[in-house]
Amino acid sequence: MSANAARVDPFHPLLRLVDRYRSDVHELRGPSSEASLDEADRRLRTPVPAGLRAFLLRWDGAILFRGALRVRTAVELAAASERASAVVIFADGPLDDDHWAYAPGDGGQPIFGGWADGVFQPLHERFDRWLSATLRILDENLREPEAQLAARLDADPDSAFLLLRKAEDHLAEGDPDAARVLLRRATASDPGLVPAWERLGELGGSRLDQTQLAPVYAVPHILIQKTAQLALPGRVSRWEEAGQGAHDPWRDGIGGRRALGQVHGTQRLEKGPLGA
Numbered sequence: 001m002s003a004n005a006a007r008v009d010p011f012h013p014l015l016r017l018v019d020r021y022r023s024d025v026h027e028l029r030g031p032s033s034e035a036s037l038d039e040a041d042r043r044l045r046t047p048v049p050a051g052l053r054a055f056l057l058r059w060d061g062a063i064l065f066r067g068a069l070r071v072r073t074a075v076e077l078a079a080a081s082e083r084a085s086a087v088v089i090f091a092d093g094p095l096d097d098d099h100w101a102y103a104p105g106d107g108g109q110p111i112f113g114g115w116a117d118g119v120f121q122p123l124h125e126r127f128d129r130w131l132s133a134t135l136r137i138l139d140e141n142l143r144e145p146e147a148q149l150a151a152r153l154d155a156d157p158d159s160a161f162l163l164l165r166k167a168e169d170h171l172a173e174g175d176p177d178a179a180r181v182l183l184r185r186a187t188a189s190d191p192g193l194v195p196a197w198e199r200l201g202e203l204g205g206s207r208l209d210q211t212q213l214a215p216v217y218a219v220p221h222i223l224i225q226k227t228a229q230l231a232l233p234g235r236v237s238r239w240e241e242a243g244q245g246a247h248d249p250w251r252d253g254i255g256g257r258r259a260l261g262q263v264h265g266t267q268r269l270e271k272g273p274l275g276a
Contacts, residue, residue: 010051010054010128011055011058011128011131013131013132013135013136014028014062014131014132014135017064017135017139024066025064025065025066026062026063026064026065027062027063027064028058028059028062029059029060029061029062029063029073030059030060031056031057031058031059031060032056032057032060032073032074033057034057036056036060036074036075037053037056037057037074039074039075040074040075040077044077044078044079044085044088045085046086046088046104048074048077049102049110049112049127051126051127051128052090052102052127055071055127055128055131056073056074059071060073060074061073061074061076064135064138065094065138065139067093068093068094068138069091069092069093069094069134069135069138070091070092070093071090071091072089072090072091072092077089077090080099080101080115080118080120081118084118084120086103086104087101087102087103087115087120088101088102088103089101089115090102094138097116098114098116099114099115099116100112100113100114100115100130100134101113101114101115101120102127103120103122105122105125106190106192109125110125110127111123111124111125111161112124112125112126112127112129112130113130113161122161123152123156123159123161123162124152124155124156124159124161124162125156125159126156129155129156129159130156132155133151133152133154133155133156136151136154136155137151137152146169149162149165149166149169153166158185158189159189160186160187160189160190160193160196161190161193163182163183163185163186163189163196164182164183164186164193164195164196164199166182167179167180167182167183167186167196167199168199170182171199176203179199179203180200180203183196183199183200183203184200187200
């Protein structure tokens with residue numbers, strides 16, 4: 001593949017990886033169809049994200065590294081649970097309990113990350129960046145959390161979720177100046193990321209203007225809240241199942257440190273531990 005083609009093909013890292021290994025290491029299945037993906041949209045009651053849809057139209061699922069990572073077919077896409085129907089599992093592995101999912105973020109834009117124990121851990125806002133980072137982690141057998149985070153940041157340097165995680169690591173290491181730089185990058189990338197604003201306020205870097213963040217919460221079908229208690233060394237983001245009921249984020253005080261265990265909604269997005 002030419003350099004120009006590599007620049008325009010978001011799946012070039014996958015194709016290059018497949019070429020480097022024996023034919024029995026990776027299996028790319030035949031393409032899905034628009035009809036199958038439209039049916040998945042109807043069944044899941046949420047559209048398959050554009051990046052994942054493009055992948056499935058080329059390969060309806062994949063078995064990579066002899067099954068260590070499995071991207072599901074269109075018909076295998078499934079809600080994470082009955083109570084978290086907006087969180088959709090699209091891949092599994094390398095461990096039996098490792099699942100990868102997407103869920104609607106601000107304005108319905110998808111977020112890709114991990115799902116474990118009823119918790120969604122956001123990592124990326126694009127499927128191809130999730131795929132590129134995950135392939136590198138497996139290809140290079142990166143096991144340390146720091147190395148995995150570095151690989152994800154290399155693939156997605158503007159991810160506010162990842163920048164916040166790295167900033168928390170710097171704070172844990174006693175380097176507030178480095179943390180402040182990353183927190184400013186995180187808030188520039190995602191102005192609705194309340195924990196980053198809170199950390200900046202604690203470091204004397206900036207303060208949160210709640211009036212600018214009010215639209216963040218006006219998302220149908222899923223209640224999104226960008227506020228949380230952060231525990232060092234690294235709590236970044238998580239979606240949890242919650243009970244039914246109405247919730248006013250301003251009434252419940254997003255600018256403070258109130259625990260979100262008191263918050264009710266059909267589902268919620270909370271900033272919590274991030275796993276690779």
